[in-house]
Amino acid sequence: MKYLAAQYQGNQKLQLVEKEIPILGEQDVLIRIAAATICGTDFKIIEGNFPAEPPVVIGHEFSGYVEEVGSGVKSVRPNDLVTIEPHIFCGLCKYCRIGKEHLCANKKGFGVRLDGGFAEYCVIPEKTVYKIPDYMSSSVAALTENVGCCIHGIERAKIDIGDHVAILGGGFAGIVLAELARMNGAGQVYIIEPNSYRLAEAKKRGFLTIDPTIENVADNLLRATHGLGADVVIEAAGRIETARQAMQLICKGGTILFFGVVPPNEFMEFSPNDIFLKELTVLGSHINPYSHYKALEIIENLNLESLITARFNLEQIEDAFIYAKSGRGFKVAVYPHGVPI
Structure with a gap:
């Protein structure tokens, strides 16, 4: 046939x-x-x-x-x-x-x-x-597959109760990551996104938002986190610009998670001394190992x-x-x- x-x-x-x-x-x-x-x-x-x-x-x-x-x-x-x-x-x-x-x-x-x-x-x-x-x-x-990937990313990031979590990118994955971060006890979740439609959805769901087209992202986030930066920064846009920005937003002892798929021909520079002095954890998150079943269990609660x-x-x-x-x-x-x- x-x-x-x-x-x-x-x-x-x-x-x-x-x-x-x-x-x-x-x-x-x-x-x-x-x-x-x-x-x-x-x-x-x-x-x-x-x-x-x-x-x-x-x-x-x-x-x-x-x-x-x-x-x-x-x-x-x-x-x-x-x-x-x-x-x-x-x-x-x-x-x-x-x-x-x-x-x-x-x-x-x-x-x-x-x-x-x-x-x-x-x-x-x-x-x-x-x-x-x-x-x-x-x-x-x-x-379900996409939600499973997000669950794996959140499990990798090891979000603690009360953490400030900044998500660069407010598309579908960014919204799901934000919902899961909140479920895991994050104190505040910030979504950084230039698209006004997506920002409106993030606000409707109760997340704090920053529009990088009209606001200074680093200044706003530092102000909201008492000058410290976010405990967890998740790059969910898959763009080299936001990947670079993640290093500017993280606090001492924080975790950066690269979740978005940045094109393989894109590169960024960073100072290893920053990772050393701040004791940063830098992670990747690839697909959805052993999380598809979990996604089916939680997906009803994600609207x-x-x-x-x-x-x-x-x-x-x-x-x-x-x-x-x-x-x-x-x-x-x-x-x-x-x-x-």
């Missing part, structure tokens, strides 16, 4: 193509994709700033209904609504064998090196398929439906990417079988 898919062809080209559904293995699940959301990584793949293996159907944040299962599948059955943890690990390299599978030397990702979610159908191994609770919509279920601000059919994939890049909202969802009424 043939199906429609948005395939990255390389050379910054995304194209709608017809593909043939592969034969299912014993542990495979055929998913009729209900919703897939656009991530910043998808842009970076198309721009050539993120390693992918074209031709490949992109999209790694998605949910769908089980259409068919292999003979050995036991955890899901046809018509179940499921979400996908989109990574396959080799199980044999050093990192897999010391409990750090997400750093696997031979990792493959659906939507990056394996066909992903901007398609009518996708075949996924059972071990990466999660049945979702009945109360959750397919649109919110598609966001994410309101952050899906535009919806498109699969045939409108180019328009969906144009809208997402405009920054007029938060998450853009693509529905391969039609936008729900």
